[in-house]
Amino acid sequence: MTKMMYRDAVLTTIAEEMERDENVVVLGEDVVGGMGTPGGPEAIGGIWSTSTGLFGKFGAARVIDTPISESAIVGAAAGLALSGKRPVAELMFADFIGVSLDQIWNQIGKFRYMFGGKTKCPAVIRMAYGAGYNAAAQHSQAVHQMLTGMPGLKVVMPSTPADVKGLLRQAIRDDDPVIFLEHKALYGVTGDVPDDKDFTIPFGHARLSRAGEDVTIVSTGLLLGFCEAVADKLAAEGIGCDVIDLRTTSPIDEETILDSVEVTGRLVVVDEAPPRCSLASDICATVANKAFASLKAPPQAVNPPHTPVPFARELESAYLPSADKIEAAVRKVLSYR
């Protein structure tokens, strides 16, 4: 085990995979940084420091700094993937998928099926998502809701450095297109990471981060930590919560959720995207369908409101699901006897 930050888990996984497989290439805006400037290449790394040093190690042919052209970045990843390479493209902010949406939605997500299963498209599209920095409506969004709804894409949302390692390695080795969503507020979080250079975590396997028999809480990414804090607080009162970290939203680990709800009979889903047609409403519906007999209370969803992400500190913190809101939802499901 090595202690490292979430952002370093991203960087070292990419570096190890580039070392192992020469078909792995990286592309994105400022992934080298300083190109064409007096300071020169790598004068400054990408803004998340998730590609620092790759250019020096692997060279310009495999670490491609791109112009501001998201549509062409994802499109190029598609073409690279169809040509036997394993591109890892970075979109900087998840919000910028808007510019590249056709290439994600109509192209990389559809090749395998549309071409009769005769091709694979091993592209990874990484992006930083999420609120918490007062970066306002176009730099703060959680985009998994829309992407999870698109057939053909795998969608990954790691919450710990170890999960970054195992899931990103799996994403790079996977033969299908993977959207890899990194929460920008987690980049500085530290945790133990396995040293094994073949450590992978299969998609569709949730992680039980807290165990208890009274309530099931399901979440991902940044909000998972809020859920754990609530579970720890309630544990002191003798209330036990299963806290399930989904890790991937597509494929989704229904079994772990259903098994837990069969014991607890009470479900709270905590989701960073707006409430309509959301991950939370999807999971509540699945549980209502498949574990109806076990339910002791109506499943509760905790989402932000149906608005764009607001700027001011007071507004953004009112917007985001908080530990208080999660606790209130847990107490609500417990109030049903």
Added chain:
Amino acid sequence: MQLSREALLRAYRQMKVIREFEERLHVDIQTGEIAGFTHLYCGQEAVAVGVCEHLTEDDKIVSTHRGHGHCLAKGCDVNGMMKEIWGSREGLCKGKGGSMHIADVDKGMLGANGIVGAGAPIAVGAGIACKLDGKGAVAITFSGDGACNQGTTFEAMNMAVVTKASCIFVFENNHYSEHTGFEYAVGTQKDIASRAEAFGMKVWRGDGTDFFSVYETMREVLDYVRAGNGPAAVEFDTERFFGHFEGDPQRYRGPGELDRIRELRDCLKNFRRNVTEAKLLDHADLDALDAEVLEAIEESVRQAKAAPRPTAQDVLEDVYISY
């Protein structure tokens, strides 16, 4: 150069307001009181002001992530802007947008924009509207050397030509997009204007650190577009004095680069030298404006700090429906 004394004083004042607004933000942001991402316009003031001094409220502009200068030049209220950046509910956008999303549509300011390249297509639509209204108004999009690589910008240029929209593409080439140099990211390694020319537009070029160059160039561009000749493009070579965003360590700059551009390419210094040497204004006139502007900015900060904060209920306002 036939500008009246009043027009000269006004132009200087506008540039100075932008400069001091940004210099003050640069200081206040260090304290951590101002939230979010802020991109300062310092160094490029001559472009915003040299363009907008020709415009009326019927004319529209579409701005960028580096939008404070465009907003101020187009007439957005200084206090309303400062309050917005400080996140007050009395801000121009009630604290919902912040630095990257300042807008005042009634003044023809159709919004700063956090998405690089999003502005140009919007300006095409506004330019078509101007044409439909038939009053000679124009729509102007400001784009950086980075934004000129976005497909949206290419599409907008072609569509403006095809629709003969009353639209002007103003390219502010400050040689950097984030941490990347113009020469790397723009494949022709030449200028941006020749790209626009290839789309079938008449193009102009000017010095974006010299108010008079911008102002005189824009007079020709605007005469051309207001006369119904369709769109046009203009590229101004300019400088950004601060980092890409506040907090950028700027290691991509050359040794002495920042001192050099502050010394030789400062539009305010250039303006002052020009008008005093030509005896159009004297130093005392400009010094008086400097003091007045500093006080106005100080007042805007006082107001921003004292202004009421938004509350949790405000989150649910201004959407057509909330859940």
